[in-house]
Amino acid sequence: MTTITRAGHYGFRQVAGMEWIKLRSLRSTWLTLALTFAAAVGIGAAVGANTKGVSNHPDLTNNVLGGIAPGLLLTGALGVLCMTSEYTSGMIRASLAAAPNRPLLLAAKAAMFGAVALTIGEVASFTAFLAGTHTLPGRISAPTLGQPGVLRAVLMGGAAYCLIGLLGLGLGAVIRHSAAALGVLVGGVYVAAQFVAVTAHQVQAFVPVLIVGNSLSTTKQLEGTLSPWAGLGVLSLYAGVALGLGGWLLVRRDA
C-alpha cells in the first residue's frame, strides 16, 4: 500500500484539542463546576444577607468571597480525576499512543483544564461578589470593585480555583490512583490547615486554603499572612511543583 506523507507533525494544538474534547464530554466536569459556582454564589449571598454590622467586619469583600474555599475542594478533586481517571480506565495508553510526547500531553491537559477552571472560577468569584454585596442590609455600605484592592481580591479569588485545580492535576499525575491522590489533596489543602492552625502558627501563612482565604481574597492584609501577590506566587509554586514532578514521573514511568 502507498503511504501518504503528511506535512509537519502533531503538536500542542492537536493534543490540546483532544484534551478539550475529553474534558467537555464528561457530565462530571459540568456537574462539579456547577456545584463549585453554586457554593461560591450561595455562600456569598448568605454571608451578605446575614451581615449585622460593619464594626466587627472590616473586610466585607473577604466575607462575601467566603464561599470560594469550600468550592476549591471540588475543583481540586476535578483536577485530580482529570488525570487519575486516565489510569483507572486504561485511557492513558490510548492517549499516549495517540500523543507519545508525554510532557506535551500533560501540558495540553493542564492548559485546557486550567483555562476552564480559571473561567468558571472568575465567573463564580465575580457572581459571588455581586450576590454578596447585593444582599447586604441597606444600612451597610457595600464594597465596590472600584475601591482599593477589591477588584484584585475578586480576581485572585477566581484564580485560586485554577491553581488548586492544577495542584490536583499535578498530584493526580504523581500518584495516579484516584483515592490516594484525593486523600493527599484534601489532607494537604484542608486537614493540614486545621492541624497547622493549632500547632504551628509560623507556617500557617503557607497552607493553601489559608492563602486563598487570608491573602488572595482580602483587601486588608492581616498580621502573619502573606501579601496577595506573595500568596499567589506560593500557590502557583505549589501547582508548578506538582505538575513538574508529575511530568517528570510521567516520562520516567511505564504507562
Add this chain to the structure above:
Amino acid sequence: MIAIRGLTKCYGATVAVDKLSFDVRPGVVTGFLGPNGSGKSTTMRIMLGLDRPDAGLARINGHRYGELRWPLHEVGALLEAKAFHPGRRARTHLTALAASNAIPQRRVDEVLEMVGLAGVAQRRAGGFSLGMAQRLGIAAALLGDPAVLLLDEPVNGLDPQGIRWIRELLKTLAAQGRIVFVSSHLISEMALMAEHLVVIGGGRLLADASVEHIAADANSLEEAFFEMTSGTTEYPDHKAKQR
C-alpha cells in the same frame, strides 16, 4: 517492517521479556502466540513506547514509536478492551483521539460504520459489552488508516460472528500491504487467521516461521505449540499482570 532486537524487560527479579528478536513483515497477518504471561503484552507495550525496555530496541519502519510524526496515521493499536472513560460516548471517545492527530470527524463516522457501532455511537461506552468494547478499540486503531496494526488479543469477548468478521478484516488489511501483528493465546484462532507466527514462552522466542512450517513437524499447530511451550508455562509473580 517492525524490527525487535534483543528486547529485554524485567519487573523486579522477574524477566518478562528475555532477549527477544524478530521481524514483522507487511502483506500477511503475523500471529504473536504464547501462553498467558509469556510476555506478549509487555512486548506490544514496548513497541508502542508505553513501557521502556531494560535492553534492546523496537523499531517501526526504522523509528522508535516516540519519533513518529503522526502516530495514529502510522500505527493503529489495540492494547486492551475498555481503554476508554466509561462516561464518554463512543463517538466522542473516537473524536477526541482523532483530534490529536488532525483526523477529520468524517473518518470517525466511517470507522464506526466499519466496526458496526454506528447505531450505538451516541451511547456511553461504559455500558458496552466486552465485544462492543473490542470493536470500539478496533475502530480507534483504524482511525488514521495506518500502515501498521498492532492488536493485543482482539478476539477476546467477540462472538463467533465477531471473530469471523475480525479475521476477514485483518486478512483484507494485510492483503492491502499493511503490517498486521496480532497476539493471541488461542492456537486455533491463530491457525485460521495468521500466515506467519512468532511464538514466545517465558519471554523468549520459541519459533518464528510460517504456520504451515510450524504445523508440519507435528500433527497439528496445537501439538507443535504444546511441544514448544512445555516448560515455559510456570506463572511467575508478574507485576505487569496486576495492573
